[in-house]
Each structure stands twice: as structure tokens, then as C-alpha cells.
Amino acid sequence: MELLKIQGLTKSIKKKKILDNVSLTVNSGEIVGFLGPNGAGKTTTIKRIMGLFVITKGQITVCGYDVVKDFEAAMENVGGIVENPDLYKRLTGRQNLEYFASMHKNVDKENIDNIIDMVKMRDRIDHKVKTYSLGMCQRVGIAQALIHNPRLLVLDEPTNGLDPLGIKELRDLLKLLAKEAGVGVFISSHLLSEMELMCDRIYIIDNGVIIGEKTIHEEEEEVTVKEDIYEYTLLTNDKDKVLEYLKGLQANCRVENGGVIVVMRRNEMPNIIKNLVYRDVEIYAVNEKHRTLEQDFISMTTGSKTQIR
Ligand SMILES: Nc1ncnc2c1ncn2[C@@H]1O[C@H](COP(=O)(O)OP(=O)(O)OP(=O)(O)O)[C@@H](O)[C@H]1O
Ligand SMILES: [Mg+2]
Incomplete structure (x- = not known):
């Protein structure tokens, strides 16, 4: 099932095209990479999936709900981090999660505990966020994104600041979510090597244009270059x-x-x-x-x- 569908997303700022006709999909159970250099348009796209900015041209749907017309239904189905996790530093990790949980319907305490275990933060979750390392903040950020059990998870360069073990743990966690729970994951990065280990499929964006798509199979790789x-x-x-x-x-x-x-x-x-x-x-x-x-x-x-x- 298509959890995320972007069609013809175009965005210009002061006559400069930041996004040019971006179209892509993420299916249930799939980890899809969004690969591109600095300034390619990754965050600009992700902010629009998360409903943070108006869409002037093109359409984004999450689980079939239009993020503009059916904003609330779409947002119930997506969780994510844009650029950096947005945490209250003077609260503990748990207090942050409880606060985010209170903004959604149907989140129980048990689920919060499960998520804390999943992101391996049990030992430190009751400490204040200001005492956390960058990697710990990323983990709590991911927990926050998962708090309302979204079917689509959108992560903007989540491996920033993670050490190799942290990256491996994130990879394992995302694979578990995708394969066991059928979550669709859309994850941006500027590192091909990292994407290849994690993703089933990768879209490559450069200068606001999707210039290619790569499907990663166990045994062989299939590369499609956009023809035009x-x-x-x-x-x-x-x-x-x-x-x-x-x-x-x-x-x-x-x-x-x-x-x-x-x-x-x-x-x-x-x-x-x-x-x-x-x-x-x-x-x-x-x-x-x-x-x-x-x-x-x-x-x-x-x-x-x-x-x-
Ligand atoms: N508010 C804005 N005003 C002007 N230009 C902007 C604005 N927001 C983004 N841009 C431009 O849009 C382009 C895409 O930016 P974006 O942040 O989406 O890139 P990115 O792929 O996330 O890059 P990075 O890897 O550095 O995070 C850049 O050229 C950026 O300068
Ligand atoms: Mg960015």
C-alpha cells in the first residue's frame, strides 16, 4: 500500500526553483532513501510532508489523505524529525515524550515505555535533555516521532551526530519497524554508502530535481536513470x-x-x-x-x- 505519494511538487523562492516537479512514493514496509547533496531540497520536501509549509504546486498524500485538505487525518499517520529533534532541554526525555503523547489521541503509557526500550534509552530517559549527547537526542527524537504509532516515519538526516554503533542501531530499528510493523520509512541523507545499507529504494535529488532512482535487491542492483x-x-x-x-x-x-x-x-x-x-x-x-x-x-x-x- 502506498503510504506516501508526492506528485509534481514544485516550489520557487524568489524566482528560483527549489523543487522542480518532485514525485515519489513510499510503500508500507519499505525503507526509502532520499539522497542528495547540501541544498538539494531534501528538507524543503520533508517540511511539506510534515505539513509545516503551504504547498503551492503539486500534491502530497499520506495514507491517501491530502496533507492540505485532510491535514489532521494525514498528520495522525505520519511522524518525523525535520532537521533536528525539537526537545525541551529542561525537561527529561520522558517528560518530553509524555508532552508529545498528550497532543495525540490514543497514546497509552505502556506504549511510551515500549518505545523507550525500542530506542534503547531506558537508562537515561529520566534525566534532563540538556545532559544528553547528540545521539541520545536523536534517539528521543525518533521516539517522539513514533509516539502516536504512525504508519509513515519521515526522518531528515537522522544519522547526523550518531557514532557507527548508533547508526547500526538506528538501521536495525528502522528495519524492524518496516518489516515487523509494516511502517513505511522515508529517510534523507547525503551519504550513498549509508543509504545502500539501510534502504530498499533510493531517490536521488539534485538541484530540486529527482535525477534518479535506485532499487536495491539482495542479489542485484537495478538502476534507473531518469531519461530526460x-x-x-x-x-x-x-x-x-x-x-x-x-x-x-x-x-x-x-x-x-x-x-x-x-x-x-x-x-x-x-x-x-x-x-x-x-x-x-x-x-x-x-x-x-x-x-x-x-x-x-x-x-x-x-x-x-x-x-x-
Ligand atoms: N526560506 C528560504 N529562503 C530562501 N532559500 C531557501 C529557503 N529555504 C530553503 N532555501 C533554499 O532551498 C534549497 C534547498 O534547501 P534544503 O534545506 O531543502 O536542502 P537540503 O537538501 O535539506 O540540504 P542539506 O543537506 O544541507 O540539509 C537551498 O538552495 C536553500 O538555500
Ligand atoms: Mg536539510
Whole structure:
């Protein structure tokens, strides 16, 4: 069953497209990764799943409920952490959880205890949050996200600040939730290696665009590259002018080997070339190349697009 469905989510801030036609799904029992470099649009997407911001273009449903039109029903079915867990530092971990529980219907004390055990916080849960390490805060944050038994769990870079053991424990916990309880998990990260160990499927986002999807099977990996995105090399008499124009479109572009390289949807290219010609730029050649997912992965994990190509 589809627990999360995002269709055509688009968001612009001051004419810059932060999200461009983002569509994805998370099914029951599935752990789905949302992989992308800093500034790709992960948190912006997740905030909208959690109903924290208005949606101006596109649609998000949680368990079939529209997060705008059926806000309350949608929110009853989703729990999550956006950026960092939002905890009251002067209260204990347990008091925080009880406070969050009080905001939902049907949460009993026994369930709170179960969740505390699940995130391995029993020893410290009655201490004040200000005495917690980052990893402990993350655990309480996850407990908080689970408090009302949501069917969909959304975690924004939850491994930030966790040590390797903490990461492994989180992975085991998420797998347990997915496989035993059928929870759907949507989890963002900028580390491919981490995602591959944890996820059944990974969406890759770059510059607000989903550029690929990877399904991880036990024995073989299946990679789908979104067909319409290519890397173009333009040979021209005026690289600066081309770059200036492309930057004005917020395109992912750079100068390399004497040409201007731009990553673009294929159907947008004819117009771009027309506009450049109209601006008196001479174009000698346009070369099209498929971006491979591997390249995207490498560029994400090294954090430098220019070095590897
Ligand atoms: N309120 C805002 N005003 C202007 N720009 C914004 C605003 N919020 C987000 N952005 C821009 O939107 C883009 C996406 O940001 P977002 O926080 O979603 O990225 P991210 O993928 O979560 O990155 P990170 O890995 O660093 O957390 C960035 O370019 C960011 O600068
Ligand atoms: Mg973020």
C-alpha cells in the first residue's frame, strides 16, 4: 500500500526553483532513501510532508489523505524529525515524550515505555535533555516521532551526530519497524554508502530535481536513470555570456575543457539554444551525454562536481 505519494511538487523562492516537479512514493514496509547533496531540497520536501509549509504546486498524500485538505487525518499517520529533534532541554526525555503523547489521541503509557526500550534509552530517559549527547537526542527524537504509532516515519538526516554503533542501531530499528510493523520509512541523507545499507529504494535529488532512482535487491542492483536529463557541452564564442544566461535560469552549469557544461532536461534545450542565438552568441556545437547515476553518486559523496568530470 502506498503510504506516501508526492506528485509534481514544485516550489520557487524568489524566482528560483527549489523543487522542480518532485514525485515519489513510499510503500508500507519499505525503507526509502532520499539522497542528495547540501541544498538539494531534501528538507524543503520533508517540511511539506510534515505539513509545516503551504504547498503551492503539486500534491502530497499520506495514507491517501491530502496533507492540505485532510491535514489532521494525514498528520495522525505520519511522524518525523525535520532537521533536528525539537526537545525541551529542561525537561527529561520522558517528560518530553509524555508532552508529545498528550497532543495525540490514543497514546497509552505502556506504549511510551515500549518505545523507550525500542530506542534503547531506558537508562537515561529520566534525566534532563540538556545532559544528553547528540545521539541520545536523536534517539528521543525518533521516539517522539513514533509516539502516536504512525504508519509513515519521515526522518531528515537522522544519522547526523550518531557514532557507527548508533547508526547500526538506528538501521536495525528502522528495519524492524518496516518489516515487523509494516511502517513505511522515508529517510534523507547525503551519504550513498549509508543509504545502500539501510534502504530498499533510493531517490536521488539534485538541484530540486529527482535525477534518479535506485532499487536495491539482495542479489542485484537495478538502476534507473531518469531519461530526460542530460549533460550538454556547448562550444561557443562567448562562454561568459552563456554562463551568465544559464545562471540566470538557475541551471547547474560550469566551464570545463573550453566548453560550457550544463545539466538540463532535454525538452528545455531547444529553447535555451534559441535564446542564446537570439542574444548573438555563436554556437559551434552542442554535445549531449547521459549522466550516469554513478557519476551523480560520486559527485554527491565527494561534494565536488567539478573534480570528477
Ligand atoms: N526560506 C528560504 N529562503 C530562501 N532559500 C531557501 C529557503 N529555504 C530553503 N532555501 C533554499 O532551498 C534549497 C534547498 O534547501 P534544503 O534545506 O531543502 O536542502 P537540503 O537538501 O535539506 O540540504 P542539506 O543537506 O544541507 O540539509 C537551498 O538552495 C536553500 O538555500
Ligand atoms: Mg536539510
